[in-house]
Amino acid sequence: MISKMEKFINLKQLDVVKTGTSTADGSAALTLTDSGALFQQSVLVNAIVWDRTTNASGGGHMYLVTAVTSNTELALLAIGGAPRGGGVPSGVSYFIYMPEYTVASGGVTDGVQASGTFQLIDTAKNFSALGVKIGDTAKDITSDVLTTVLGITTTTNPNDTLTVSADTFLAGDTYIIYREGANDFDSLIRSSDVSFVENTGSNTNNSELKITYQDKSASQTFVTYAFSSSAVADEDMRNGVQTAVVASQQTPWPNVTYEFPGVMNTIVASGNVNNGWLAGQNFFILRVAEATL
Numbered sequence: 425m426i427s428k429m430e431k432f433i434n435l436k437q438l439d440v441v442k443t444g445t446s447t448a449d450g451s452a453a454l455t456l457t458d459s460g461a462l463f464q465q466s467v468l469v470n471a472i473v474w475d476r477t478t479n480a481s482g483g484g485h486m487y488l489v490t491a492v493t494s495n496t497e498l499a500l501l502a503i504g505g506a507p508r509g510g511g512v513p514s515g516v517s518y519f520i521y522m523p524e525y526t527v528a529s530g531g532v533t534d535g536v537q538a539s540g541t542f543q544l545i546d547t548a549k550n551f552s553a554l555g556v557k558i559g560d561t562a563k564d565i566t567s568d569v570l571t572t573v574l575g576i577t578t579t580t581n582p583n584d585t586l587t588v589s590a591d592t593f594l595a596g597d598t599y600i601i602y603r604e605g606a607n608d609f610d611s612l613i614r615s616s617d618v619s620f621v622e623n624t625g626s627n628t629n630n631s632e633l634k635i636t637y638q639d640k641s642a643s644q645t646f647v648t649y650a651f652s653s654s655a656v657a658d659e660d661m662r663n664g665v666q667t668a669v670v671a672s673q674q675t676p677w678p679n680v681t682y683e684f685p686g687v688m689n690t691i692v693a694s695g696n697v698n699n700g701w702l703a704g705q706n707f708f709i710l711r712v713a714e715a716t717l
Contacts, residue, residue, distance in 0.1 A: 430616050431672045432681045433665075435647070437611035437709045438521035442466055446518060447496075450511035451478075456487070456498045456518060464495045464565045464598050465530030470702055472521040472650045473500060474710060475512045482628035485509030486650045488702075489520075495598075505629040506656050521650075522607040523708045529554045530600040533593050535579055542571070543579075544586040544593045551576050552583040556601055562588050565598040573601065606703070611712045613645050615672040615682065621665050623657075630658045633665060648711040652701035661707050 448457035456473055469489055476484040485508065487500035502508035512518055528551075535545025544562055560573040575587035586601075593599065619638035623630050624646065635645040649661055665684075672682035702708070 432612045433615045435611045435684045436608045438608045442520040446512045446516045449514040451513040454500045454511045456512040462495050474519045477516045483631040523702050525602045526607040527602045528556045533597045542588050542591045547580045547584045550583045560603045562601045564592045615669045618669050633662050644715050646713045649709045651707045
């Protein structure tokens, strides 16, 4: 039961969609290599890669995926404040997030479409159970062709066949199925009794902020985020959270949750054009953690 005095901010936190360990040194080539990854079946351009090991005391290094070069390699662009990385070294654990798309499935086709139909067949999959929906995009990686999912049917095993909008999928083709919209979830943080919000001093690339509470619990919440600016002392996220704390307290009862906006979305007055980074958003929240003093 929520106390009458409590209020919360709802952050959209990106889910971790893939983890692994790098198997080659990409620290001078702006790449991530993982010999067992199958990146083409699970990752799209503009995914966020977080190397939490290199420069760990300063917040790690973060990257955008600029190209899915192969099943085992991603081409990267360093993001966030200085110092920035030059690529993921060998033997490093990495985390991947999807800020623009949600991947439902991926794999390699193993069936031949019926005469007169356009189909994607993978008898190892149950597409309905995986959450594939009509309207999703099904990309044939092998032929570099985009199609739309029109229906889900059965060939050999339940729901192992997709009817698609173009004649492209042959047996042995690599594919990925996805839809627009970040792969994220709601993450509530307490906004009552906040004493201050600040960038974490030890995090040199300004990718983490700290919310400190003044009540008897004497606790803190740490929010780690990826952002587009290269500014060493970027305060936009800190200012955004501080503003949200005030706004949540001003929200009339019985509403106890304040929806945190897409942070610092830049709107041009003439034409109402969104000048943000990815899908109009300049900051993406990767991790929310609580600690007790």
